[in-house]
Amino acid sequence: MALPKYTEPHYRIWHYIYLTICGAVFFFLIAPLFVIFPLSFNAEEFLSFSDGMKSLDPDAFSLRWYKDMIYGTKNPWGLAAKNSFIIAIFATIGSVILGTVAALGLSSRHMPYKGLIMAVLISPMIVPLIISGVAIFFFMAKAGLAATHTGIVLAHIILGTPFVVITVTATLSGFDHSVTRAAASLGSDPVNTFMKITLPLILPGVISGGLFAFVTSFDEVVVVLFLAGLENTTIPIQMWTGLREQLSPTILAVATCLIILSTLILVTAELLRRRSERLRGINR
């Protein structure tokens, strides 16, 4: 953002102050994430930079915490990762199916009580997690689903569907309904029309909603803390326990892996968003 040549000096100074402030805020946003990388390669057991690391001594760096994460004795990370992925995948599938179907109904102009129903459907996103946690725990305890994978998957479906509903409804808002009418007039039944016409067109919205649902489940700790037993431990639970009790650098190795995972998700989500905007004809 170059300034025009005629800018007066004091505005020029203001402009550079503004850019400095922006730079500082961006630094504040992103820098904390990068502290984790180098420290996860620490050869020592401390969570601060050793003198060796500051002078870039190669002996001060090691992969021991990554080894500990994978091979460590009595380490919980393997089970936690397995549980996290199983729960997140099933929760995503459930949220995507329920959420997409509901969004289809919601974007019909015939839908009665749209505002009220929308408010109910996205309420799990607005209600503070701790309250959702208490309420879902009461339900699961009564239904005998506390400390089971099924219970946690159902809980995460509750928390994940609002994201799918919102993204798919947004995609459908730019959807041209005459294509489905055209399909119907050519003799296609509704299910066929949905699979062949509607779904491919709204797919970017569905997938990005699914990504939100996946991340929500994969990162969720408040509700799981109420629901999980020892067998259902997840990565967030292990991190929570680790951060509360003994801060070991193994947590930083796990955190590094999680940052890499979230980078992948971010790239996918960005690509999808652009594709979806192109399809909806929004040019920015």
Place this chain on the structure above:
Amino acid sequence: MSSETKQILTTDGIPLEVSLKKAERRNKIKAFLLVAPLLFFLIITYVFPIGDMLMRSVDDKMVTNMLPKTFKAMETWDGQELPDEEVFEAFYLDFRQLVDNKQEGKLSTQLNYTKNGFKSIIKKLRRKSKNFEEGNYKEQIMAVHKRWADVEYWKAIKRRAPAYTGQKYLKGMDMYKNESGEIVSVEKDRRIHRVLWLRTLEIAFFVTVFCFLMAYPIAHLLATLPMKYSNLLMICVLLPFWTSLLVRTASWMILLQQQGVVNDFFVMIGLVADDARPEMMFNKTGSYVAMTQILLPFMVLPLYSVMKTISPSLMRAGKSLGGTPFIAFWKVYFPLTIPGIGAGCLLVFILAIGYYITPALVGGASGTLISNQIAYHMKSTLDWSFASAMGLMLLSGVLVIYWIYNKIVGIDNIKLG
């Protein structure tokens, strides 16, 4: 058009109006059937359980069910003098029943909540009541311990008669009902919940203000830079947004600890002495810093999406009409961003007011919020009805804010990334 106009008929001979209405209704049902699975799923697993919280928070049936005969007999008691034989007899019968079912321990715990001193006299009564003779229970019970002859204890029992109570809500506000039925506050130094409510509001408010002050310039920069630069900078906003909350909290724990990077830096530039490193974690500072960074993307994204729609020619027009850049900004640009400010601020405030994980990890004792208290009662004291009451108090606060949000921005305008 007059009413005499001939009705238009479809090819089947049905009036068009009727046929249209029928089609309309069919479409309505179709749309509803699509929404129904999710709606009923949420109602059963989510909306009803929140109703269940409401029931639990006012439920006080335990004592009511344990002493049914006593409370029946107490209906005619005026509550001034000691009750008469009838009440004592009913109490004795209820009590024998409880002892037979080994429930008298629960009764003593419950009654002790209402008035201290019940525990020991109930224990004594259990021992002595085995040898009670039939008739004249009043004298026999009063002989067990002098407190059984004290009318205050009988009044305390009577106070537990109603099946529902708002007592947990009063407790959440550090108030209680005293012996004469007035609602009063607890002593000043025991008002822990009011401190927590105020602190929650204070932290949520200041986190929102900090987020706004930091997000506004960068959202503006992102919206005005050419695409190829702004996309790169957008990653700085989106990467933290997609990164696990616990990872971000962990990085703040590393940064803010006494031997941490921030303190190292302060020592290096000579701001503080090496042996006087300030405590930045396990207090309010920790909560403020970490929550602001974690919630910042939620402020940037709505601001950005509003600013993106503001044409740069408006600012140029303002300037060409003689405004300085500051006046043009204040009179033209800023008012146009108000919808984004409203959306961002309320989103951040709602999220901050119910925050749990980050304050629990970096907040220490002075940086924890009301959510931490709810979790504490759910997991440690197991006073679920109190946790429910506080949860609902928090929820009603959030709903009020949400209602305002809906009035200003509309729930359909929530944007995600």
